Amino acid sequence: MTDLADLDAFAAVARARSFRGAALLRGVSASTLSEAVRRLEQRLGVRLLNRTTRSVTPTEAGARLIERLGPALGEVEAALDVVNGYRDSPRGTLRLNAPGAVTRQIMPPIIAAFLKAHPGISVELISDDRFIDVLAAGFDAGIRYEERLEQDMIAVPIGPRIQRFACGASPDYLAERGRPAHPRDLLGHDCVLHRFSSGAMHPWEFERGEEMVRITPAGRFTGGNFDDEVAAAVAGLGVIKSFEGFLEPYFADGRLEPVLPDWWQSFTGPFLYYPSRRLMPAPLRAFVDFIRRP
Numbered sequence: 571m572t573d574l575a576d577l578d579a580f581a582a583v584a585r586a587r588s589f590r591g592a593a594l595l596r597g598v599s600a601s602t603l604s605e606a607v608r609r610l611e612q613r614l615g616v617r618l619l620n621r622t623t624r625s626v627t628p629t630e631a632g633a634r635l636i637e638r639l640g641p642a643l644g645e646v647e648a649a650l651d652v653v654n655g656y657r658d659s660p661r662g663t664l665r666l667n668a669p670g671a672v673t674r675q676i677m678p679p680i681i682a683a684f685l686k687a688h689p690g691i692s693v694e695l696i697s698d699d700r701f702i703d704v705l706a707a708g709f710d711a712g713i714r715y716e717e718r719l720e721q722d723m724i725a726v727p728i729g730p731r732i733q734r735f736a737c738g739a740s741p742d743y744l745a746e747r748g749r750p751a752h753p754r755d756l757l758g759h760d761c762v763l764h765r766f767s768s769g770a771m772h773p774w775e776f777e778r779g780e781e782m783v784r785i786t787p788a789g790r791f792t793g794g795n796f797d798d799e800v801a802a803a804v805a806g807l808g809v810i811k812s813f814e815g816f817l818e819p820y821f822a823d824g825r826l827e828p829v830l831p832d833w834w835q836s837f838t839g840p841f842l843y844y845p846s847r848r849l850m851p852a853p854l855r856a857f858v859d860f861i862r863r864p
Contacts, residue, residue, distance in 0.1 A: 574646065579606035580618060581643055584628050584636045585708050595665075595694070595708060647851070660852035661690035667704055668713035670795065672840050673697040675815045676729035677713075684860050691853045699767050704844070710854040711844035715837070725841040728861050734834045735775075736814035738826035743806040750809070753783040753833055760808035761787035762799050774811050776833035783833070787811075800826075 579592075582603065586592040589600040596603070611618050618632035628636060668677060673695055681693050696709070704712040713728060743760075750756050753776040765771050771792075776783045791807045793799035796816055803810035804825045810817070814834065820826040842861060844854060 573609070574643075576606045576610040576613075577639060578643055579603045580610050580632075581636060581639055582708065583607060583619065583626060584632060587626050589626060659688055659690045660856050662851065662853040663692045663694060664711075664851075664853035664857055665694045665696075665709045666711055666713060666842075667696050667698050667707065667709045668840075669699045669715075670697045671813055671816075672713050672729070674796065675813060676840065680729065680861065684857060687860065688853075688856055691856060710851055711842055711857075713840050713842050715840050722846065723843040724846050725843045726858055726861060727839065728842045729839050731839045732836055733839050734814040734836050735811055736817045736821075736831070736834050737809055737811045737829040738803065738817050738821060739809045739829050740804055740806045740825065741827055743803075743808065744827060744829075746806075750830055753785055753830060756785060756787050756809060756830075759787075760791075761789040762803045762808045762810040763787065763789050763792040764799060764812075765792050765794055767794070775835055776830065777835050778833050 579596075579602075582592040582596055583589055586595065589603050593600040593603055607619060616631045617629050618635060620627050620629055666677075674697075677695060681695065685691065685693060704710070716725075747759060750759060753774070756774070761774075763771060773784050773786045776785075787809075789808045791799075791802045793802065796812060799810055799812065800816070800820060802808070804820065809829055810826070817826060821828055842858070844850075844858075850858075
């Protein structure tokens with residue numbers, strides 16, 4: 571019978587599309603995973619992964635195997651995890667995937683309190699703005715906003731239930747270019763833009779009462795993360811739009827000034843989501859119970 575450990579190693583590499591990436595997630599060496607996959611291929615008599623110096627991709631046989639293997643390994647892991655329920659405190663690793671806005675602002679205090687309450691659990695929190703198949707990528711659960719949730723997922727509120735987008739600009743920029751009085755005035759301003767990892771650049775939305783305005787701003791600076799974008803705004807390169815919680819410290823110390831505060835849009839806070847299944851890993855069950863507490 572094929573060794574389950576070798577099958578698990580193959581699944582990890584196939585998901586990560588990298589021996590090194592899978593090794594980092596598993597806490598083992600890349601050579602250990604490579605040897606496990608080699609043994610599996612030798613035993614089955616078929617190549618499962620195409621390897622080059624730049625990439626690792628499943629062959630057709632490997633892709634078919636991973637389709638059937640993923641759910642089966644998940645059930646085996648969940649079945650073995652049942653013994654965790656007999657411990658005073660569950661053990662294991664909780665693997666979470668969340669967008670950068672959540673990992674930066676919302677998760678640190680929640681994870682700190684959770685780890686203090688559960689000393690036998692470790693947490694891996696990976697920042698990713700794409701909406702991915704959390705199970706296929708090797709995660710226990712994901713965190714996303716409401717409009718990005720799949721219908722077959724269980725969703726549990728996590729963090730603040732209402733958040734807002736805010737706009738700001740440096741005092742020097744506003745002194746030179748003037749202060750916008752209406753969202754459409756931003757079309758005549760330089761704006762600090764954000765490009766998502768998918769390549770998308772979303773329009774800016776504003777609302778006041780029943781009125782909603784959507785614009786496609788322009789600017790000479792585009793960033794891919796908050797640190798670069800807020801640094802550009804502080805340097806006077808334009809108006810920035812981001813999470814209110816991100817910009818609050820810069821408003822407080824005067825490096826940025828609020829712009830169009832009456833138009834800042836509110837939205838529902840994030841959700842922890844995970845697939846409905848009979849056996850939940852003990853670390854995930856403990857985390858769900860923890861965030862559900864009043």
